[in-house]
Amino acid sequence: MRLMSVSIFLLLMWALLVSLSLTQGAVVLSLSDIWSVWQQGTLTEHFVLWNHRLPRMIIATLVGMSLALSGCMVQSVVRNPLASPDILGVTSAAALAVVGLLIYWPDANVHWIPFAALIGGFSAAGLLLLLTTKRLAEPSHLALIGLALGALFSAIVDYLLSKYPLEINGAMLWMTGSVWGRNWSHLPLILPWLMVLVPGAIYLCYRLDVLSLGQEKAASLGLKVTHLQVVTLLMAIALASVSVSVCGAIAFVGLVAPHIARFLMGGRHFPVIIIAMLLGAIILLAADIFARAIAPPLEFPAGIFVAMIGAPYFIFLITRYKHW
Amino acid sequence: MTQKLFLFVASFFISTLTLASTSVNDEMGVFTIDSVPDRVVVLEFSFVDALANIGVSPVGVADDGDANNLIDAISSKVNPWTSVGNRYQPSLEVIASLKPDLIIADPDRNASIYEDLKRIAPTVVLKSRGETYQDNLDTFVKIGTIMGQETAVKARLEEHHQRMDTLAEQISSNFRFQFAVANERGLWMHGPKSYAGSVMERLGLRVATAEERETAYIATTLEQLLNANPDVFLLGEYGETTIVDTWKTNPLWSLMSATKSDRFYEADPRLWSLNRGMIAAELMAEELVELINKP
Amino acid sequence: MTTHSAERSYGTSVDDQSTRSNGSITAATIATRFGILLCLLFVGAVFNLVSFSSFSLSLSDAWQALVHFDNNQLSQQVIRTLRLPRLLTAMTAGAGLAVAGVLMQGLTRNPLASPSLFGIGYGAALAFTLSATGFIPLLSVIPVSVVCFLGALITGLIMFFLAGLHLSRMNPIRMVLAGVAMNFLLVSVVRGLVIFADDHAFGVYYWLIGNISNATFPDIWMAIPPILLGLVIAVFISHPLNLLSLGEERMQSLGGSLTPLRLLSGLAITLLTGASVSIAGPIGFVGLMVPHIGRRIVGHDHRILIPFSALLGAILLVYSDILARAINFPIDTPIGIVTALLGAPFFFYLASLKTRGR
Incomplete structure (x- = not known):
């Protein structure tokens, strides 16, 4: 019941953001304008609405959901409150792949950037699983190795950027994450993954609840613990890599959305996952609206506003939370 | 037969004269435009300098939201423009609303929105960020060619x-x-x-x-x-x-x-x-x- | 709740294995290990003064520059006015960040905690960026180190309340989460400003990675008092920190009180990190890495661990600085990149040791 009411509230909030997202920006439209543009718009309005705002809104929603879900899955395996997709080293590996591409192959087609990020992310994940195969039962080990890989990759990125300072702005932009300039062509990069992985995650919810009782107990209840952990992590990695490949390394959504969802819903996985995905979508969509409507025609990277919206609310929750 | 050939050749000449299609090599390959553009949007400072040298005023400039980023010697030579936002993330909405017929973009910063820009207007991608003196002159010649001002370019270069x-x-x-x-x-x-x-x-x-x-x-x-x-x-x-x-x-x-x-x-x-x-x-x-x- | 069980499994992991592996260290071995460290520091310091220069500097130049300085000699000038402040900055910042790391890990009982988690480093960074990019013109009048230190202090103060250090019942998880949130917030704002700053971008970026190439004496004189004060406080609270590592209940039953400990460690962490960052930029990994190495070598007793880590941190940065000059000679690489490149393999080492102990 609580799940129902919270999710309806969040859905309404999301709908409100959608309407803001379609109407606000450098060119302000009203809701009725949207209808008339649908009927017969000038070329400009048509472009703004259908080639620019609508795909951007959809991408922000999907990436937000995907990051939040990834965060839930990582946190259910690595039992550290700091756990987020970032500690798996996936984000930094993707960043390294992209920065490497920008620096060493400046003539490469920009359409390769998402694929470079995806390959980077998956290679890092492969390396991570390879290095931890024998000790998957120890989440803290996984976290340390993931952090180590991440640190190594970001150190190399820093080194490259200090050698080629001209690329700093572009790389920084990518590492902060932005929904600017995303269009319909990015949709096939993320939608199919979500259509498979979201039902998959829901299917695993019950098992993850059992896992949260502790590894021994879960094993005694007949759960294949290691198997479940690997599958969950792979899903988390896929979701994180896909999100990063589309929008750049947007941090914080994957950490904060699951935490907020848990503050609201308690420990069971199913409600947490649903609410976290809604929250992720809301946070990123709101961030993108801020990013382009706060001082038009200036556009900021949405990644900045993710933290500006997410962090204060999160801190507020932390200070209000009674059960410390 | 001869008449037909004559007609064909004549029509070919006439069509090239009236359409005056020009092409230059840009960073994305070959850029072709059929008519001399009138409303130009530029996404880097150096392009304003190039346009000012042949007496063209851009309608929109990615000036990071502050026209004072351009030195007076350049901005005094052109009419006031509309800011289209930051150079690193120019606002596609504003660019579209200016209804340009040419966009001049930088390969480093704008490659990722090239497809979107092309949907708004013909887009030529020329080197600006990290360019040297010689690169800049080459770009100037290309911009001049696109604007149909080869003679002015030659004179100015000289x-x-x-x-x-x-x-x-x-x-x-x-x-x-x-x-x-x-x-x-x-x-x-x-x-x-x-x-x-x-x-x-x-x-x-x-x-x-x-x-x-x-x-x-x-x-x-x-x-x-x-x-x-x-x-x-x-x-x-x-x-x-x-x-x-x-x-x-x-x-x-x-x-x-x-x-x-x-x-x-x-x-x-x-x-x-x-x-x-x-x-x-x-x-x-x-x-x-x-x-x-x-x- | 998941977070609570996570805390339990995490809170004990460091303590368990280190007490097990280091139970039998005698005073003599500890003295020897301190001695080795001092020798290493001395050799590194000398080498740091004369190595990898565009000018040819010799050991005798270094000796002359320190003992009877002749300001007509170019080489002595270079050593005395450029190399010496750089060396001192490396040592001061290294010691400061390392001890801040020990306190942070002791206080949160989380082995992944480091001063950067508290957001203090990026608080200083934000202040620096605001001043360097001219967003707040007033700031550019104040010396930049002071601006950074103020940024760090303000962040420290805010974090103090957000983390709940003023409450009687404080949860380390709350502290860590609040720290992460704060850090992310500051990082994003700084990044946004850097992207926006464009032509300044590489200047700010260099500093953000951590860079001591341009150290000067006035900055060091300003940073030494807060760092010394922080070190004194750290030594002063080392015994209560030992008690805390047994768990909060045990600590209270043994007569230790939590609130003053938290107040003092919060103050010390802010002073140490703030002052270090203001002279060297937010150098990563020192605060994370050094406490772990320190525990491996001298065990878990904070009374020994704190001075030992201070030395170790100084050594780490002195040698990193040499490497920073060597990697891409004659161009200096920011020192933060070197510590990060060293820090990453260290993690692998740490992870492999952890499992071998089990």
Whole structure:
């Protein structure tokens, strides 16, 4: 019941953001304008609405959901409150792949950037699983190795950027994450993954609840613990890599959305996952609206506003939370 | 038969004359446009310089939200424009609402939105960020061709080279020159691969960091600055106080050739680093002449 | 709740294995290990003064520059006015960040905690960026180190309340989460400003990675008092920190009180990190890495661990600085990149040791 009411509230909030997202920006439209543009718009309005705002809104929603879900899955395996997709080293590996591409192959087609990020992310994940195969039962080990890989990759990125300072702005932009300039062509990069992985995650919810009782107990209840952990992590990695490949390394959504969802819903996985995905979508969509409507025609990277919206609310929750 | 052939040839000539389709090689391949554009949106500062030189005013400029980012010498030559936002993330909505018939974009910054830009208007992608003096002239010729002003371009180029040559004669010295920018925490020398460095080389001057051909901006400590030891040192300072204020109190500072012979000058970083183009290059050369011939 | 079980499993992991592996260290071995460290520091310091220069510097130049300084000699000038402040900055910042790391890990009982988690480093960074990019013109009048230190202090103060250090019942998880949130917030704002700053971008970026190439004496004189004060406080609270590592209940039953400990460690962390960052930039990994190495070598007793980590941190940065000059000679690489490149393999080492102990 609580799940129902919270999710309806969040859905309404999301709908409100959608309407803001379609109407606000450098060119302000009203809701009725949207209808008339649908009927017969000038070329400009048509472009703004259908080639620019609508795909951007959809991408922000999907990436937000995907990051939040990834965060839930990582946190259910690595039992550290700091756990987020970032500690798996996936984000930094993707960043390294992209920065490497920008620096060493400046003539490469920009359409390769998402694929470079995806390959980077998956290679890092492969390396991570390879290095931890024998000790998957120890989440803290996984976290340390993931952090180590991440640190190594970001150190190399820093080194490259200090050698080629001209690329700093572009790389920084990518590492902060932005929904600017995303269009319909990015949709096939993320939608199919979500259509498979979201039902998959829901299917695993019950098992993850059992896992949260502790590894021994879960094993005694007949759960294949290691198997479940690997599958969950792979899903988390896929979701994180896909999100990063589309929008750049947007941090914080994957950490904060699951935490907020848990503050609201308690420990069971199913409600947490649903609410976290809604929250992720809301946070990123709101961030993108801020990013382009706060001082038009200036556009900021949405990644900045993710933290500006997410962090204060999160801190507020932390200070209000009674059960410390 | 002959009549048919004649008709065909004639129609071919007529069509090329009326359509006047022009093509240039840009960073994405070959760019072709059928008519001379009228409403131009540019996404980097240096393109404004190029347009100003052939008397065209852009309708929109990615000026980071502040028209003062362009030096007066350039902005006074063109009509006021609409800002289309930051250079790193120009607003597609504003660009679309300006209804341009040509967009000039930079390959580094704008490649990711190339498809979107093309949907708004024909888009030519030309080198701007990280360009050298010669790159900039090549870009100017291309922009002139697209605007259908080959003669004006030729004349302007000739005038520019004459001007640069005259100025170069007035400077001619054996000094080793160096331009650098500084903030509170560091100093970066602009080597021959940077715009300022390549303008100095165009003027026949020796750049103190002549060996550094790979990196445009060289991170520098006081130790390395002493090693480069320029005879004429121009500094563009970002901020009220910079690292150089601290260096000035160090006895080593006075050992540098430029300070020994009192040839250390402050320069406007907007002119020397931000605004690349022929107008900027001429102003830089004039500034150098003035500094060198100071008693 | 998941977070609570996570805390339990995490809170004990460091303590368990280190007490097990280091139970039998005698005073003599500890003295020897301190001695080795001092020798290493001395060798590194000398080498740091004369190595990898565009000028040829010799050991005798270094000796002359320190003992009877002749300001007509270029090489002695370089050593005395450029190399010496750089060396001192490396040592001071290294010691400061390392001890801040020990306190942070001791206080949160989380082995992944480091001073950067508290957001203090990026608080200083934000202040620096605001001043360097000219967004707040007033800031550019104040010396930049002071601006950074103020940024760090303000962040420290805010974090103090957000983390709940003023409450009688404080949860380390709350502290860590609040720290992460704060850090992310500051990082994003700084990144946004850097992207926006464009032409300044590389200047700010260099500093953000951590860079001591342009160290000066006035900055060091300003940073030494807060760092010394922080070190004194750290030594002063080392015994209560030992008690805390047994768990909060045990600590209270043994007569230790939590609130003053938290107040003092919060103050010490802010002073140490703030002052270090203001002279060296937010150098990563020192605060994370050094406490772990320290525990491996001298065990878990904070009374020994704190001075030992201070030395170790100084050594780490002195040698990193040499490497920073060597990697891409004659151009200096920011020192933060070196510590990060060293830090990453260290993690692998740490992870492999952890499992071998089990």
